[in-house]
Amino acid sequence: MMTTNVDTSRSAAGLEISDLRVTFRAPGRRAVERTLLHDVALTLEPGKISGVAGESGSGKTMTGLAVLGLLPAGARATGSIRYDGRELLQADARSMSRIRGRHVAMIFQDPSTSLHPMLRIGTQLTDHMRRHLGIGRKAAYERARELLEMVSIDDAAGALEKYPHQFSGGMRQRIAIAIALACDPRVVIADEPTTALDVTVQAGVLRLLRRLCDELDVAMMLVTHDLGVMSAIADDVTVMRRGEIVESGPRFDVLTAPQHPYTRELIASLPGNRIADPLEHDAASAQEEDA
Amino acid sequence: MSGAMLQIDDLHVTYRTFGKPDFAAVRGVSLQVAPGEVVGLVGESGCGKSTIARTVCGLEKPSGGELRFRGTPVKPLGVRRRAESQSRIQMVFQDPYNSLNPRRTVGSQISDGIALGRRLGGGNATVNDWLDRVGLLPEHAESYPHSFSGGQRQRIAIARSLAANPELLIADEPISALDASLQAQIADMMRRLVQDSGAGMLFISHDLAVVRLIADRILVMRKGLIVEEGPTEQVWTEPQNPYTQLLLASIPLPDGRGTLPGAPELEAKVAEMTAAIPTEG
Numbered sequence: 001m002m003t004t005n006v007d008t009s010r011s012a013a014g015l016e017i018s019d020l021r022v023t024f025r026a027p028g029r030r031a032v033e034r035t036l037l038h039d040v041a042l043t044l045e046p047g048k049i050s051g052v053a054g055e056s057g058s059g060k061t062m063t064g065l066a067v068l069g070l071l072p073a074g075a076r077a078t079g080s081i082r083y084d085g086r087e088l089l090q091a092d093a094r095s096m097s098r099i100r101g102r103h104v105a106m107i108f109q110d111p112s113t114s115l116h117p118m119l120r121i122g123t124q125l126t127d128h129m130r131r132h133l134g135i136g137r138k139a140a141y142e143r144a145r146e147l148l149e150m151v152s153i154d155d156a157a158g159a160l161e162k163y164p165h166q167f168s169g170g171m172r173q174r175i176a177i178a179i180a181l182a183c184d185p186r187v188v189i190a191d192e193p194t195t196a197l198d199v200t201v202q203a204g205v206l207r208l209l210r211r212l213c214d215e216l217d218v219a220m221m222l223v224t225h226d227l228g229v230m231s232a233i234a235d236d237v238t239v240m241r242r243g244e245i246v247e248s249g250p251r252f253d254v255l256t257a258p259q260h261p262y263t264r265e266l267i268a269s270l271p272g273n274r275i276a277d278p279l280e281h282d283a284a285s286a287q288e289e290d291a
Numbered sequence: 292m293s294g295a296m297l298q299i300d301d302l303h304v305t306y307r308t309f310g311k312p313d314f315a316a317v318r319g320v321s322l323q324v325a326p327g328e329v330v331g332l333v334g335e336s337g338c339g340k341s342t343i344a345r346t347v348c349g350l351e352k353p354s355g356g357e358l359r360f361r362g363t364p365v366k367p368l369g370v371r372r373r374a375e376s377q378s379r380i381q382m383v384f385q386d387p388y389n390s391l392n393p394r395r396t397v398g399s400q401i402s403d404g405i406a407l408g409r410r411l412g413g414g415n416a417t418v419n420d421w422l423d424r425v426g427l428l429p430e431h432a433e434s435y436p437h438s439f440s441g442g443q444r445q446r447i448a449i450a451r452s453l454a455a456n457p458e459l460l461i462a463d464e465p466i467s468a469l470d471a472s473l474q475a476q477i478a479d480m481m482r483r484l485v486q487d488s489g490a491g492m493l494f495i496s497h498d499l500a501v502v503r504l505i506a507d508r509i510l511v512m513r514k515g516l517i518v519e520e521g522p523t524e525q526v527w528t529e530p531q532n533p534y535t536q537l538l539l540a541s542i543p544l545p546d547g548r549g550t551l552p553g554a555p556e557l558e559a560k561v562a563e564m565t566a567a568i569p570t571e572g
Contacts, residue, residue: 055470056441169336198335198497200561203541203553210551225471228543232552255547269472270545271500 014219015044015067015104015187019079022059022066022243026074036062036075037243044187044219049210051222051234051251053266059243060223064189067221068106069096083187102132105180109192111172115164115179121148122160125179132183147178151208170201174208181212188213191223206233227270231255239263295323296361296491297347297380297459303355304342316342318515319356324459324491329482331506331523332495333538339515340495344463347493348382349373360459378407381457383481385464387444391436397422397447398432404454413456421450424484442473449477453484460485460492466501474498478505500542503527511535514568533560 022037037059044050052060066077069088081088083104091099108114116124125147126140135143141160148156151174164172173193180188190209194202210233213220222234230237231251238248239262247260258264304317317339324330334340345351346358349368358365360380366373381404384390392400398418405418419429425446436444445465452460462481466474478494482505485492496502502509502523509526511519511534519532530536540554 055472199499199541200335200537200553200558203543203551204558206543207551207553226543227471227545228552231545231547232543232550251549252547255545266472267545269475271475271498271504272545 014046014048014083015221016082017042017044017063017067017080018082020063020066020077020081021079022062022071022075022077024072024075035243037066037077039079040240040243040245042221042238042245042248044221046186046219047214047217048235049213049220049222049233051224051230051237052240053224053227053230053237054240055225055266057242058240060225060240061191062243063240064106064191064221064223067187067189068100068104069093070100070106098132101128101185102183103185104187104189105183105185107173107177107180107188107190107193110196111169111176112164112196114176115172117164119163120160121162121164121167121175125160125175125182128179129182143182144178147182148175150181150212151175151178152204153178168201170197170205173197173201173205177205177208177212181216181218184216186218188218188220189223190220192225193222194229195224195226202229209233227255227266239266294325296326297322297324297493298359299323299343299347299356300358301356302343302346302353302358304339304346304351305354316515317346320512320515320517321356322510322517322520324493326458326491327486327489328508329485329492329494329506331502331509332493332512333497333499333502333509334512335497335538337514338512340512341463344382344461344493344495347459347461348380349377375411378455379411379458381452381455381460383445383448383452383460383462383465386468387436387441387448388468390448391444391451393436396433396435397439401432401447401451401454404451408454408456411456413454416454421454424453425450425480442469442477445469445477446480449481449484453488453490456488458490460490462492462494464496465494467496467498474501475504478502481505499527499538511538514565516568533557533564537561 018041020037020040021035023033023035025031025033040063042050052063054060065071067081067088071077077089122141122144125144129135129140129143144160145156148159153159153171153174167175194205197205206229224230234251237251237254239246241262247254247258247263254263258267299320299322302317302320306314306316320343332340342351346353347365349365352367360377365377401418401421418432422429422431427443427446466477469477478501494502494506506523509521509523510517513534519526519530519535526535530539537554537557540557541552543552544550
């Protein structure tokens with residue numbers, strides 16, 4: 001599938017996925033090979049949020065994991081994932097671990113499991129910085145403090161000494177975002193970053209993601225099943241179903257004039273588009289007045 | 292409100308943990324549910340909405356206030372068998388992965404509900420009828436819960452609780468574990484089934500956008516208190532409390548326009564309000 005990307009000089013710093021195919025074979029002799037992703041193509045551009053929508057099992061998370069080389073055992077990926085002139089699918093474990101966290105970072109769904117419960121925030125925020133950037137402890141802590149300020153955490157210096165359980169869900173997700181951004185990655189994969197959060201907290205995190213993407217010019221892939229979230233911050237939307245892309249295009253076009261029947265179905269199932277029979281509602285409220 | 296089936300007056304529930312200050316999860320909540328009425332209880336995590344659900348079906352003990360179902364106080368569940376009349380309160384839990392018995396077939400779990408429903412004077416619907424009502428097939432009766440998707444399991448849990456012929460259904464976040472595209476559909480189905488049976492429903496959710504579709508009245512909770520209450524359309528279109536206004540402003544709209552959700556100016560106001568409420572009981 002072609003994306004309408006004209007500015008090729010910029011896309012070099014982003015990420016280009018083409019013909020990505022992931023097959024999975026469970027252990028055991030009788031297991032059959034299943035195809036989880038069919039020819040997925042996606043371009044992530046700097047300063048843009050590319051949304052990937054779909055229901056559970058549609059392959060949206062699998063696409064993100066393939067980029068980071070984190071596919072489960074038994075899964076095999078073919079095709080191409082190009083980052084900065086390098087082919088990530090061909091990269092060996094060593095060079096992949098140099099890219100992962102440094103150039104391509106991930107924000108996971110649930111901050112209460114993605115943070116280590118027994119390490120201080122300061123440790124979790126500086127470990128990978130010291131390794132990837134080769135900076136000293138002091139410099140890393142200084143940057144960690146700036147990062148926490150950037151994601152709007154009060155008393156950043158004090159927060160570095162605390163443990164994850166001392167923060168609320170929304171604050172933990174902000175910390176997870178700070179960790180992902182610590183090494184100044186060019187590509188960020190955010191997998192359902194606000195699904196575990198309350199709606200008022202989600203609003204704050206969405207604003208933060210949009211601001212960071214604009215300010216730091218990172219290419220972001222936003223995986224979510226929530227078309228509301230998609231509409232709020234994504235620039236482009238790709239809709240997936242059963243491991244295949246069914247539709248992709250600019251946010252406004254996909255959400256207001258969907259071409260594929262599946263996208264139309266997804267949009268029609270949104271709460272706002274399914275107002276219950278108005279007569280039924282009137283009858284119910286009339287009954288209530290009687291009571 | 293003499294017509295109310297469930298009558299809660301000034302309910303307090305406090306959790307006591309040794310070595311920690313008491314935590315007042317619910318601090319003076321009054322609400323009623325009338326037969327045939329769907330009441331939506333909305334709030335964010337930690338506001339006490341699930342505690343209310345658990346107290347109504349006897350899983351938590353109130354530390355103050357009154358809780359009456361058809362005029363008789365609801366007794367907390369204990370070692371003794373509960374009066375059967377109180378089995379007319381049924382519950383649908385949030386996570387259908389934990390609320391169904393993994394070692395029994397779906398059919399036998401639904402027949403438990405049917406057996407109880409018959410004793411309570413329910414109709415003579417069969418397992419197949421119930422499967423059909425929630426959009427499943429007769430052959431599903433022989434399968435075990437693990438072979439179903441989350442949405443299907445929640446349908447099974449709903450069928451089981453409604454088969455017991457309840458007069459009051461408590462639904463504690465019944466749709467939040469489901470795919471977005473299924474949420475409105477399942478909520479809709481619950482409203483229809485509950486209304487067909489003439490029961491009342493207390494529908495608890497954090498998602499105002501979905502509750503709005505099925506509730507006759509909405510109650511908004513924050514830190515153990517009800518901050519706003521009113522007919523659904525009124526709460527949705529003219530919210531009075533700043534917290535309700537913030538909740539509404541935070542819902543991201545799928546209009547494709549890239550509008551960032553939230554309202555920073557309201558946030559400050561709500562934070563101020565919240566700070567004024569103590570957490571210790």
